[in-house]
Amino acid sequence: MEIIRLIQLHKIYDESGIPVHAVNGINLTVSEGEFTAIVGPSGSGKTTLLNLIGGLDKPTSGEIFIEGTNLSDLKPNQLIDFRLRNIGFVFQSFNLIPVLTAHENVEFIMQLQGRGREERHVRTNELLKSVGLEDKIDVRPRNLSGGQQQRVAVARALASKPRFILADEPTANLDSKSTSNLLDIMEKLNHVEHMTFIFSTHDQRVVSKAHRVITIEDGQVVSDVNQEHFVHKV
Amino acid sequence: MFWSIAWKNVWRNKLRSLLVIMAIALGVAAASYSAALMFGMATQKIKAAVSNEVSHIQLHQADFLENFEIRDSIPQPDQVGAGIAGIPGVKAVTERSVITGMTMSATSSAGIQINAINPDLEKKVTTIYTKISDSSGSYLAVGKRNQVLVSSKIAEKLKVRVKSKIILRFQSADGTIIDGAYKICGIYKTSNGIFDEMNIFINRDDLSRQLGKEAPVHEIAVLLSNNDYLEKVTGTIKKENPALSVLTWKQLQPELGMLTGLLTISLYFLLGIILAALAFGIVNTMLMVVLERVRELGMLMAVGMNKRNLFKMIMLETIFLSLTGGIVGMVISIAVTGITAHSGIDLSSFARGFESMGYDAFIYPELRPDFFIGTVVLVIFTGILSSVYPARMALKINPADAVRGE
Numbered sequence: 001m002e003i004i005r006l007i008q009l010h011k012i013y014d015e016s017g018i019p020v021h022a023v024n025g026i027n028l029t030v031s032e033g034e035f036t037a038i039v040g041p042s043g044s045g046k047t048t049l050l051n052l053i054g055g056l057d058k059p060t061s062g063e064i065f066i067e068g069t070n071l072s073d074l075k076p077n078q079l080i081d082f083r084l085r086n087i088g089f090v091f092q093s094f095n096l097i098p099v100l101t102a103h104e105n106v107e108f109i110m111q112l113q114g115r116g117r118e119e120r121h122v123r124t125n126e127l128l129k130s131v132g133l134e135d136k137i138d139v140r141p142r143n144l145s146g147g148q149q150q151r152v153a154v155a156r157a158l159a160s161k162p163r164f165i166l167a168d169e170p171t172a173n174l175d176s177k178s179t180s181n182l183l184d185i186m187e188k189l190n191h192v193e194h195m196t197f198i199f200s201t202h203d204q205r206v207v208s209k210a211h212r213v214i215t216i217e218d219g220q221v222v223s224d225v226n227q228e229h230f231v232h233k234v
Numbered sequence: 235m236f237w238s239i240a241w242k243n244v245w246r247n248k249l250r251s252l253l254v255i256m257a258i259a260l261g262v263a264a265a266s267y268s269a270a271l272m273f274g275m276a277t278q279k280i281k282a283a284v285s286n287e288v289s290h291i292q293l294h295q296a297d298f299l300e301n302f303e304i305r306d307s308i309p310q311p312d313q314v315g316a317g318i319a320g321i322p323g324v325k326a327v328t329e330r331s332v333i334t335g336m337t338m339s340a341t342s343s344a345g346i347q348i349n350a351i352n353p354d355l356e357k358k359v360t361t362i363y364t365k366i367s368d369s370s371g372s373y374l375a376v377g378k379r380n381q382v383l384v385s386s387k388i389a390e391k392l393k394v395r396v397k398s399k400i401i402l403r404f405q406s407a408d409g410t411i412i413d414g415a416y417k418i419c420g421i422y423k424t425s426n427g428i429f430d431e432m433n434i435f436i437n438r439d440d441l442s443r444q445l446g447k448e449a450p451v452h453e454i455a456v457l458l459s460n461n462d463y464l465e466k467v468t469g470t471i472k473k474e475n476p477a478l479s480v481l482t483w484k485q486l487q488p489e490l491g492m493l494t495g496l497l498t499i500s501l502y503f504l505l506g507i508i509l510a511a512l513a514f515g516i517v518n519t520m521l522m523v524v525l526e527r528v529r530e531l532g533m534l535m536a537v538g539m540n541k542r543n544l545f546k547m548i549m550l551e552t553i554f555l556s557l558t559g560g561i562v563g564m565v566i567s568i569a570v571t572g573i574t575a576h577s578g579i580d581l582s583s584f585a586r587g588f589e590s591m592g593y594d595a596f597i598y599p600e601l602r603p604d605f606f607i608g609t610v611v612l613v614i615f616t617g618i619l620s621s622v623y624p625a626r627m628a629l630k631i632n633p634a635d636a637v638r639g640e
Contacts, residue, residue: 056536056634077540084538091637095533099242111235112538160538168637 003163003196004030004053009062011048011219022048023059024219030164033194035187037201037210045219046200047168053198054087054166055079067163084112088157090167094149096141102128102152103137109159127155131185147178151185158189164196171203183209236543240550243523244558251555254519258559258613259566261512265505266567266609270599271579272501276493277600278425280483285361286424288486289455291468293318294479298452302334302347305407307450314475315454321470323463324456326358331441332452335404337384337434339392346388347432348402350441350449359457362422362435371396371420380440382416385430386423394418402436406445414444502608509616512559516617520552520624531628532636541629548625549618556617557610564606571599 011023022045030036038046051057052064055071064071066086074082096105103124110120128134131151141149150170157165167186171179187209189195199206207213215223244251284290293314298306308314308329315327331350336343353374357363362383363373374381382400384392394400396418403413416436424430441449458467464482472480484491524531534544579597 051634054536056637080535080538080540083536089533089536089637091533091536093529095529095637097239097530097534099239099246108235108239109537112543156537 001032002029003032003067004028004198005063005065006053007063007065009049009052009064010060011045011052011057012060021219023052026062026216026219026221028214028221028224030196030198032163032196033190034212035190035197035210036212036214037199037207038214038216039201039207040216044216046216048219049216050166050168050198050200054089055083084109084160086160086163088160088162088165090150090153090157090165090170092169092172094141094146094153094173096149096152096156098141101138101140102133102144102155105141105152106155106159109156113160123159124155127158128152130158130189131155132181145178146174147181150174150178150182154182154185154189158195164198167197167199167201169201169203170199171201171206176205179203179205236547236550240547241554243547243551244554247523250519250522254515254555255559255562257515258509258512258556259562261508262505262560262563262609262613263566263570265501265508266564266606267570267599268504269497269501269605270567270571270575270601271597272497273494273602273605274575274598274600276497278598280490280493282425283487283490284457284461284483286365287360287426287429288483289359290458290461290464290483291456291471292481292486293454293456293471293475294452294481296477296479299479299481302332302452303407304333304405304450304452307331307452308454308478311451311454314478317474318454318456318471321467323458323460323467325459326355326457328352328355328359328455329438329451330356330453330455331438331449333404333441335402337388337392338401338403339394339398342392344388344391345432346402346434348404348441349433349435350438351435352438356435359455362424365422365424366420367423370422371418373420374435374437375419376437378419379437379443380414380416381419381437383420383422383435384418385433386421387427387430388434389418389421396421402434407450412444414440416440498605501605502612505609505612509612513616513620516552516556516620517623519555520548520621521627523551524548524624524628528631528636531631532633535631535633536637544628545625548628549621552621552624553614553617556613556620560610560613564609568601571601575599575601 006026006028009023009026010021013020013022024045026049038049040046048057052059066082069082071079071082097108100108106124106127107120110123125134125137128137131154133148133151133155136144136148141152144152171182174182183206186197190197199210201207211227213223213225213227214221215225293308295306295308297303311329315329318324319327329352333348333350335346335348337346351374353376357373366373366383370386374383382402384394384400389395392400398418399415400418401413402416403411406412422430438449456467456471458464468480468482531544575598579599581597
């Protein structure tokens with residue numbers, strides 16, 4: 001089932017009077033259950049593309065449909081609420097709230113959604129268990145390793161029961177063991193719960209795990225490869 | 235949720251928060267203690283005025299207070315006094331003759347107000363009898379003739395002392411000048427220099443003898459068991475004595491009546507200025523907080539925190555910061571007031587200045603719950619106002635740029 005459709009997407013930044021085409025006419029669809037990596041050199045437009053899909057940025061032209069909803073039709077507050085209920089985010093620098101424990105960081109998203117206390121508590125414990133952190137519930141981020149923090153971030157991204165998760169360079173600040181652990185967890189979530197993941201990454205280990213690899217250069221898709229099959233370049 | 239996060243965020247940078255909190259605390263403590271001092275002074279002045287000078291309520295013949303004519307006396311004063319004494323809330327009643335005249339000694343003279351009293355009844359209504367030091371003689375004694383109680387100011391002016399003789403001169407109703415020789419039995423001193431300069435006390439029986447008839451009653455003074463009865467008792471007295479002028483202490487000394495109100499306004503003004511100055515520091519601190527947390531705030535907006543909740547979070551953090559400082563400040567002022575309220579603050583080196591304005595040089599600071607409540611409200615208001623600019627800065631954060639800043 002298609003959950004994301006991008007139609008002739010453009011994003012142009014004005015850098016001191018010089019237009020920069022960060023995203024230059026991208027057409028793309030992502031289906032439910034995909035484990036997709038977006039790769040490309042620095043400045044190719046990966047992060048910009050992810051931000052557009054996540055509704056964090058507005059396209060200069062083109063359309064973004066998330067499960068049939070055109071993001072351009074949403075008012076700012078509606079867009080924020082849409083993100084809260086449909087999209088999960090995992091950031092390169094984890095971005096956990098330092099004054100909250102692991103439990104509270106995950107629970108926080110459900111509190112924003114207005115869910116009941118019992119539901120929040122049960123689901124938070126389940127999520128932290130699913131990422132292997134059931135013994136770190138009451139620990140604050142400063143007392144967690146980078147890998148553990150990123151796993152909390154994954155749990156947080158899942159807390160809102162999103163349609164898909166956007167992960168921008170999620171392994172960039174992790175060592176190899178933590179990267180491996182994180183990818184195993186994400187793969188498991190993808191297999192078991194059919195959670196859709198879209199990564200932007202330089203990390204070959206992530207690319208090797210991805211089912212689909214989209215290569216971007218100069219804001220355009222230059223290849224879109226299903227790892228199990230060879231597909232001609234676009 | 236936001237309450238918990240905001241409170242925890244206040245303590246993220248403990249040193250910075252403590253500095254701001256202590257600045258607010260000192261400002262609030264200074265303003266609150268100043269208020270306690272001024273309220274204490276005001277209360278002492280009002281208490282002194284009621285207990286030494288005007289009592290709670292005074293009755294006069296309708297025209298008396300305009301010209302102080304000896305003939306403008308209260309008809310049937312005993313009946314009036316007896317009626318008043320029976321009203322619930324009335325503690326004591328006394329009757330006085332009040333005559334303007336002159337006093338003369340061998341060396342000097344002074345214009346004065348002669349208060350001819352019943353010494354025993356007067357003791358129940360005023361505390362003048364307690365204002366005579368051991369070395370300054372004694373109060374008017376029943377049965378002893380031609381005694382006079384003068385103030386230390388009058389004694390100083392006339393260059394007399396206890397047991398000295400002075401002449402009291404006044405004009406009777408028919409215009410006759412009446413002189414009487416009196417011996418000073420005691421010298422009193424109140425905290426109100428203005429009152430002391432004008433008032434002497436003699437026995438009403440002595441005045442009756444001088445006049446050759448019962449001395450007229452010009453003034454009936456009423457002391458209540460509690461100031462809370464003031465309005466009710468005054469209303470009752472007015473109803474029962476419609477022909478007489480019935481005035482409360484607030485009307486007799488309107489500047490006293492307004493004193494507390496004016497003080498409160500000026501103290502809130504002072505507190506407002508202090509808090510306004512502190513607000514700049516709070517704004518600066520919160521701006522630093524927002525700038526330090528751009529990425530975190532961007533993340534919050536990215537994952538779905540709407541602008542209203544973000545604004546609320548910043549505002550709560552600012553209010554908590556301000557309120558903590560405010561509460562610490564009030565605790566400090568309560569502690570200092572508690573210590574000094576018992577012992578008092580001795581400003582006797584400024585005694586002359588204080589007495590010339592009618593204030594005691596020994597101040598007992600006084601806490602007022604309503605001022606504290608007002609302070610809390612102002613502190614919260616300062617927090618809210620101080621949060622607006624930093625919160626607006628936070629709302630301008632672009633989440634895409636903020637989370638990208640790796």
